[in-house]
Amino acid sequence: MLIPGSVRGKLYNMIDIPATVIESLWALVIAAIAAVIAYLENQKKNDVIKAFDVTSTQSSDPELVASLPERTWKMSESTKQWITFDATPENKAAILAQVDAAEAEHKTKYQINFTGGYYLIEYGLQYGGSGNPSGN
Numbered sequence: 001m002l003i004p005g006s007v008r009g010k011l012y013n014m015i016d017i018p019a020t021v022i023e024s025l026w027a028l029v030i031a032a033i034a035a036v037i038a039y040l041e042n043q044k045k046n047d048v049i050k051a052f053d054v055t056s057t058q059s060s061d062p063e064l065v066a067s068l069p070e071r072t073w074k075m076s077e078s079t080k081q082w083i084t085f086d087a088t089p090e091n092k093a094a095i096l097a098q099v100d101a102a103e104a105e106h107k108t109k110y111q112i113n114f115t116g117g118y119y120l121i122e123y124g125l126q127y128g129g130s131g132n133p134s135g136n
Contacts, residue, residue, distance in 0.1 A: 073108045075099050075124035083112075083119055083126055087133035091115055095133060 047064055080099065084092040091114040102110040102121070112119040117131010 071124075073106070073123050074103050075121065079124060079126065084133065087114070088135050091133040091135070095119070 048068070080096065084095055087095065094114050095112050098110075098112045099121070102112075109122045112121060112129075114131070114133050116133065116135055118129055119126050120128035
């Protein structure tokens, strides 16, 4: 419905809001938007912390891990080449099968066992171990 110009002018004159009140309302709106943004960012941060704070026998929440880039928790091809370098064919197959199984379960920390030793893996990187997969 259109309001004729003369009536519209009278309505504006009837509502006399001081400039300080309008400024305060804008400040309130901006503060509310900032609070919502801060809350959402905090939730995102907590999800990432939850994804990276697991024990070696626990797998991360699959939905949460799926939302993260795979490079943050899966083993790269170069790391697979590194840990299987000079390994016997049996040990190489066993190591790669255990990596695939752990990644399928979305584990971020696990142990790989092979004949003659083991590797400790966290977020796709070897951080410890003992023995040599070459059998020497």
